[in-house]
Amino acid sequence: MALASSMNALVYKGPGEKAWESVPTPRILKPTDAIVELTKTTICGTDLHILKGDVPAVTSGRILGHEGVGIVVETGDAVSNFSVGDRVIISCVTSCGKCEYCKQQMYSHCEDGGWILGHLIDGTQAEYVRIPHADNSLYRIPEGTDEEALVMLSDILPTGFEIGVLYGAVSPGDTVAIVGAGPVGMAALLTAQFYSPSRLIMIDLDDARLEMAKRFGATEVINSGKVNVVEELMNSTKDGVDVAIEAVGVPATFDVCQNIVRPGGHIANVGVHGKSVDFQIQKLWIQNITLTTGLVNTNTTPMLLKTVESGKVQPEQLVTHRFKFDEMLKAYEVFGNAGEEKAMKVIISKD
Ligand code: NAD
Ligand code: ZN
Ligand code: ZN
Numbered sequence: 493m494a495l496a497s498s499m500n501a502l503v504y505k506g507p508g509e510k511a512w513e514s515v516p517t518p519r520i521l522k523p524t525d526a527i528v529e530l531t532k533t534t535i536c537g538t539d540l541h542i543l544k545g546d547v548p549a550v551t552s553g554r555i556l557g558h559e560g561v562g563i564v565v566e567t568g569d570a571v572s573n574f575s576v577g578d579r580v581i582i583s584c585v586t587s588c589g590k591c592e593y594c595k596q597q598m599y600s601h602c603e604d605g606g607w608i609l610g611h612l613i614d615g616t617q618a619e620y621v622r623i624p625h626a627d628n629s630l631y632r633i634p635e636g637t638d639e640e641a642l643v644m645l646s647d648i649l650p651t652g653f654e655i656g657v658l659y660g661a662v663s664p665g666d667t668v669a670i671v672g673a674g675p676v677g678m679a680a681l682l683t684a685q686f687y688s689p690s691r692l693i694m695i696d697l698d699d700a701r702l703e704m705a706k707r708f709g710a711t712e713v714i715n716s717g718k719v720n721v722v723e724e725l726m727n728s729t730k731d732g733v734d735v736a737i738e739a740v741g742v743p744a745t746f747d748v749c750q751n752i753v754r755p756g757g758h759i760a761n762v763g764v765h766g767k768s769v770d771f772q773i774q775k776l777w778i779q780n781i782t783l784t785t786g787l788v789n790t791n792t793t794p795m796l797l798k799t800v801e802s803g804k805v806q807p808e809q810l811v812t813h814r815f816k817f818d819e820m821l822k823a824y825e826v827f828g829n830a831g832e833e834k835a836m837k838v839i840i841s842k843d
Contacts, residue, residue: 495527495565501555501618502820507545512820515555518614518622523570524588526626528580532841533560533616534643535827536584537674538764542610546766550611557617558584558609559646561639564630571626579633581797582616582623584609584647585790589628600787605629607787616646617820617840631793634801640839641800644679644807648837649796651762651788652679652739657687658792659784660735660760667691667729671716671748672739673701674830675810675837676762678708680737682805683796685709693733695721695748700834708809722751731755738762743769755779762786813838 499517504510518527536559542550550556564578574580586605587594593601600606605625609615614622623629633642657680662668666689670677673696684692693712694705702713714721725733732754738746741763749759750772759781771783799805812835815823823840826833 495620499619500817501614502557502824504542504550504552504554504556506552508543510543510556510821510824512818515618517620520566520568521622522624523568524625524627525568526564526571526574526623526630527566528562528582528621528623528630529565530560530562530616530619530621530842531579532562532639532643532839533557534646534837534839535617535824536647537676539610539617540828541764547611554610555614555618555621556610557615557621558582558607558611559643559648560616560621561633561642561646562621564626565620567626573627574630574632580630581633581642581645581793582609582621583629583631583790583793585629585788586624587628587790588625594628597789597791599628599789599791619817619842631797634797637801638808640811641806641808642797643839644675644810644837645793645796645800647788648675648679648810649683649800649805649807650790650792652676652681653683653796654788654790654792655762655784655786656680656737656739656760657684659786660737660758661782662687662689662735664688665690666734667693668735668737669693669695669725669733669749669752670737670739671695671745672763673698673705673713674739677737677739678705678810678836679807680739680762681705681708681710682807686799689735693725698831700831701836704836716748721748725752729754732757734758735760741765743767746771750776753779753781755781757781759783810837811839812836815840817842
C-alpha cells in the first residue's frame with residue numbers, strides 16, 4: 493500500500509521555535525533503509541538542548557526525536573532482518589555494522605551512523621521515519637511486551653547502563669552515588685541493581701524526583717540544594733564512594749563526583765557538558781581513580797530487552813504523562829516544565 497505523500501511532524505525552526513506541521517512523508521533513499529510508522533515516541537532532555545540552540549549541527553527544518561517504537565511499513569532491497577508489518581524498537585544510534593567502530597561495538601562512532609536521528613537527519617517525533625541501516629539499527633519487539641517500557645530502550649536505559657553503570661564498573665557490595673535524578677540517572681539507578689551494590693545514593697535538587705528514586709531502589713537520597721553532599725558522604729563512608737555517576741552535565745555536579753570518589757574508585761561521566769570543568773588532577777593523580785566519558789553505543793540493547801521482557805527491569809515506571817500525536821506541543825510544554833509538572837518521561841502515542 494502506498495503511503496500518503498504528507499504526514500505531521502515536530503519541526504525545529506531555529507532556536508526557541510518549533511511547529512507540529514505537515515511535511516513530506518519520508519521515502520526509501522538507500523537499499524539499507526526502512527520506513528517505520530511510529531506508534532509511540534518520547535522527548536529527551538537533548539531535544540530541549542537542541543531547541544535552546546545548544547546543538548548548532550541541528551538546522552532549521554529538521555524533524556526532532558531519536559526514540560520510539562513502531563511498525564515497519566517499507567523496506568529497501570538490501571534489508572534482510574525485517575519485513576513489512578514487523579513491530580520494532582528504534583535505536584537512537586544508527587549503525588552500519590561494517591565499519592571499524594561498529595566491529596568494536598562502538599556504534600556511537602559508526603562512520604555512516606552514530607547519533608544522527610533528529611540531529612543530522614529527520615527523527616522520530618513524526619508519523620513516519622526513515623531508518624538507515626535498518627538491519628542493525630532496529631530491534632524486533634517480543635510478542636506481548638509493554639511498548640511504553642520499550643520506548644525507554646531507544647536511549648535512556650542503554651545510556652544509564654552503558655555510560656553510567658558499566659563504565660563505572662559497579663560491583664557487588666559497592667557504594668554508588670548517582671548525581672542527577674532525571675531519566676538518565678534513574679536508568680542508571682534501575683540497572684545498577686543488576687550488580688547488587690550495598691548502597692545506592694541518589695542526589696538531586698528536586699525532592700519529588702528524589703522521592704521517585706526511593707521507589708525505584710535508592711537506599712538513600714540527598715538534596716544537594718539543602719545539604720552539603722560532599723561532607724555528608726565523606727562522613728557516612730570510610731573514604732568516599734566506589735562509584736560516582738555524573739548524570740547532569742554541569743561543572744558543579746562533576747565537582748561533587750571528584751570530591752566523593754574514594755581511592756581506586758570510578759567517576760563515570762554521563763552528562764553532556766557545554767563548558768569545561770575544573771578537574772582536580774593535582775589532588776587526584778595519587779588516588780588511582782578511573783574517569784570515563786562516553787556517548788551511548790546501544791550495544792547492550794539486546795541484553796536490556798531481555799531484562800525488560802522478563803520484568804527484571806520495569807522502565808515503564810518512568811512514564812509520568814501520556815499524550816496523542818496531535819498534542820505534541822503540549823507534551824513539550826509539560827516536559828519542558830518537568831519540575832512543576834512532576835514529569836519524568838512523557839509518551840506520545842499514535843492512538
Ligand atoms: P534531566 O535534565 O531530566 O535531569 C537532570 C537532573 O539533574 C534533574 O533532575 C535536575 O534537577 C538535576 N540537577 C540539575 N542541577 C543539579 C545540581 N547542581 N545538583 C544536583 N542535581 C542537579 O536530564 P536527563 O535526560 O536525565 O539527562 C541527564 C544528562 O545526560 C544530560 O546532560 C543529558 O544531555 C545527558 N545524556 C547523555 C547521553 C550520553 O550518551 N552520554 C545520552 C543521553 C543524555
Ligand atoms: Zn536522548
Ligand atoms: Zn558503522
